[in-house]
Amino acid sequence: MSLVGHKTPPIFKRGLTPVTRLSVFVAICLLLLVADLRFRYLEVVRNALSVVTYPLQMAAAKPADFVRNASRYFATLVEVQLENAELRRDHLTTGERLLRFELLEKENAQLRELLGMSQRIDVKSVAADILYNAPDPFARKVILDRGAQQGVEAGLAVIDAKGVVGQVTRVHPVQSEVTLLTDRNQSIPVSVLRNGVRGVLFGTGRGRLEMRFVLADADIREGDRLVTSGLDGIFVPGLPVADVTMVDRSSDAFARIDCEPLADIDTSVQVLVIGRTAYPPPPPAPDQER
Template sequence: MPLVGHQPPPIFRRGPAPLARLFVFVALCLALLVADLRFRYLEVLRNALSVVTYPLQMAASTPADVVRNATRYFGTLVDVQLENADLRRLQLDAGERLLRFEQLEQENLHLRELLQMSERVQTKSIAADILYNAPDPFARKVILDRGTQQGVEAGLAVVDANGVIGQVTRVHPVQSEVTLLTDRNQSIPVSVVRNGVRGVLYGVGRGMLEMRHVLAEVDIQPGDRLVTSGLDGIFVPGLPVATVTRVDRDQDAFARIECEPLAAIERSVQVLVIGRAAYPPPPPPPEPAGGR
């Protein structure tokens, strides 16, 4: 007996043709675009989607923002450090220039004062600079940058703009040694400006001086100014030397007179070496009584 025709059911059912589906989707998209453009039907949907996707957008952009901000921070930090280094360098340069200017101004002031001192002195003077202190720890001596080649001689007086600082005690061709007024082995004949009282000034160390060989009853008092008397034939008369600071009149025959030097002995840099005082020639000896 022949079997009735029977076919198995198809596993996959065929839908509309792909081209038809394409036209349907295109038409749907165009309809949505026109409706949204004219009636804003999708505005609410877009806003909702933007709110929902905002955390995702922020999470996605965070690494890039971190890298960008870190790059900007470190770039700014490097720029600030370089700028600070430039400013510090400029500040140091400006401070150095200001210091040099102040030193030059102070040096010019000292030189002008020395020029005035040189004009007051009627003998030849030699400008010199103090190089350094002598290495002897038990003496107050300095070394000048002038010697025999510049006309410096042993025994000449040395002054700064304020007064006597010492005496040349040793001379070399291009340098010379000066024993300061405050050295214990140094002495200088002086007189009081106010009344002409004479004495000898000695160094006693500690930056101080002492006037000796003055009787206790002699009129001398604190504040009196002392100048060179010129009796030794070395120091020009009238050079400022010291100021009396204390007078002790005990039971001794001689007064104890403490003095402070007028010159900046421990701080002077530019000085003058003063030539020997010029004295008129001695008068001729008297003729014999019967000679003609």
């Protein structure tokens, strides 16, 4: 039974079937591809589209480029920091080696000078290093790394490459104490190298020396070299001690003579302990009361 008023629509109102539509589109695409390959008529369209879409491509690529450049920047920054740290370590190591090399050169020069001094002195000597200053703040004393086991005795002279440094005043088994020449309680018999005038040199405690009990008319001048006289039987005669820096003859009795030590008393590190040529004779016994 058919419905009243129903009519079947014509075919052109229903349109093409999907398969037919797909076939038409495929044919058109193939035709366009063949035509483009033959005549290149779409080249202008492609170029125009590439120009139009270039800003969009650049804008779309910006985040990726930013991330890539940022990662490269931070990676390079880390590498530079690591290289700088390594260069600083190398610089410190090189500086330490250079300082050590300079110190060794200085020590070798001092040792060569000491060796020359030892060869000029025809007595037994013991090479020693100064370890540290004595703890007494009111005395000018140092501690050596040589003691009784190495043949060091109390009273022996101590010199460096330039002159007399001091005298051994206390001896321990492996260390010894040296009173420096500038100590206010230290004295040493000397003579003027130029004319042989004798005197006694005393420390002032302030890094200087003073020649006392010399007559005002004694032939002593500024610039005279003072050497050990050897009259005490302890210091080898002829060791350089000091230079005269000032002579004051204003007093009627004794002249005031200031001197500067030749040895590097406050900076020497290597020294020689000079033995005795002969032990001094014992002091004469005091006269007994009758």
